[in-house]
Amino acid sequence: MSQVLRRRDFIRLSVVGLGVVVVGSRAAFGESTPTPARDARLEITAAPVRLIDGTTVPMWSFDATQPRPVPGPVLMAVSGERIEIEVVNHHDRTHAFAIDGVVDSGPIPPNTARTVTFDAPPAGTYLYLDPLQAPLNRLMGLHGALIVMPANPVTPYDAPTPAVSRYVADIGGWDSTRQWVWLFNQIDPALCQRVAAGATTLDTFKPRYFTINGASGFEAATSPDVAIHGHIGEPALIRSLNAGLAAHAPHIHGNHIGMLAAHGAVCEDVYERDTWRLPAMARHDVMLPFEVPRDAHPWPPSDDFHFPLEYPMHCHCEMSQTAGGGLYPHGAIAHWAIEKTIDKGLT
Numbered sequence: 001m002s003q004v005l006r007r008r009d010f011i012r013l014s015v016v017g018l019g020v021v022v023v024g025s026r027a028a029f030g031e032s033t034p035t036p037a038r039d040a041r042l043e044i045t046a047a048p049v050r051l052i053d054g055t056t057v058p059m060w061s062f063d064a065t066q067p068r069p070v071p072g073p074v075l076m077a078v079s080g081e082r083i084e085i086e087v088v089n090h091h092d093r094t095h096a097f098a099i100d101g102v103v104d105s106g107p108i109p110p111n112t113a114r115t116v117t118f119d120a121p122p123a124g125t126y127l128y129l130d131p132l133q134a135p136l137n138r139l140m141g142l143h144g145a146l147i148v149m150p151a152n153p154v155t156p157y158d159a160p161t162p163a164v165s166r167y168v169a170d171i172g173g174w175d176s177t178r179q180w181v182w183l184f185n186q187i188d189p190a191l192c193q194r195v196a197a198g199a200t201t202l203d204t205f206k207p208r209y210f211t212i213n214g215a216s217g218f219e220a221a222t223s224p225d226v227a228i229h230g231h232i233g234e235p236a237l238i239r240s241l242n243a244g245l246a247a248h249a250p251h252i253h254g255n256h257i258g259m260l261a262a263h264g265a266v267c268e269d270v271y272e273r274d275t276w277r278l279p280a281m282a283r284h285d286v287m288l289p290f291e292v293p294r295d296a297h298p299w300p301p302s303d304d305f306h307f308p309l310e311y312p313m314h315c316h317c318e319m320s321q322t323a324g325g326g327l328y329p330h331g332a333i334a335h336w337a338i339e340k341t342i343d344k345g346l347t
């Protein structure tokens with residue numbers, strides 16, 4: 001399977017009434033087109049997934065036509081919008097489609113299809129998955145992100161708390177075209193082999209690959225759907241999710257993020273932090289403010305900064321550092337950059 005960089009998860013969108021209009025992203029990062037959820041079609045198949053070191057692992061996919069078959073496509077909707085997703089099961093096992101607390105297709109036998117119909121839940125970040133044989137079918141790759149936008153995206157939410165509204169105002173407002181999905185997962189090749197061969201129990205879980213949007217290590221850090229960029233004063237929303245079984249702790253350099261929603265609930269208080277816990281099945285929205293880094297040199301801020309100002313994100317969990325014999329395998333890492341602010345000026 002091709003390892004070409006995938007661009008579809010870099011989302012540029014504007015919301016007009018209840019219609020979502022997807023517009024082109026920055027030329028330097030190419031085009032991205034999240035899939036409208038309202039009439040999406042997901043086709044479940046077995047899919048060999050090629051990992052960063054050339055290992056190929058048998059996994060299952062909601063859309064194996066993507067450059068990376070796992071995770072499934074990013075689906076997008078506007079809150080309250082009527083959604084009809086057709087789920088076609090081409091695989092030789094029974095599967096299902098569910099979003100916790102929102103919809104559950106029930107079993108979809110091999111070589112059958114089912115259309116799930118529901119109203120988009122409140123604006124926020126959701127994980128869709130195959131809930132059968134939990135957590136096996138999800139760990140085999142049957143998971144993806146659903147983004148629900150508010151009709152009026154001043155903040156990412158229909159009903160922001162006063163703290164979230166104040167935080168977004170304090171950082172200069174949010175351009176709703178600036179949002180990235182970071183969907184974390186862990187892959188245990190031995191488990192994938194066992195389940196593909198018919199195992200129906202977890203037994204052991206020893207992940208060796210730690211992925212963001214299906215990519216790990218250098219591929220993740222350089223992938224346009226993972227790497228965040230922009231200018232001072234252009235905050236970026238990171239919709240972080242964990243479809244795996246092990247906890248992550250994304251840790252970001254350069255700016256502190258503001259956590260806006262945790263486990264789907266809009267936060268009553270917004271804390272600035274450099275690390276956030278992302279346990280299995282978590283879905284946390286954090287805002288990267290794109291403020292002048294407080295340790296930037298020379299000070300005071302000026303156009304003399306050596307742009308771009310580039311920073312890493314890496315995981316602070318031991319598991320993704322010490323797997324594979326402690327040789328620091330290709331892990332869950334990312335990259336973000338503050339570009340030179342030509343038209344706005346720093347001073």
Ligand SMILES: [Cu+2]
Pocket residue numbers: 251253314
């Ligand atoms: Cu660090």
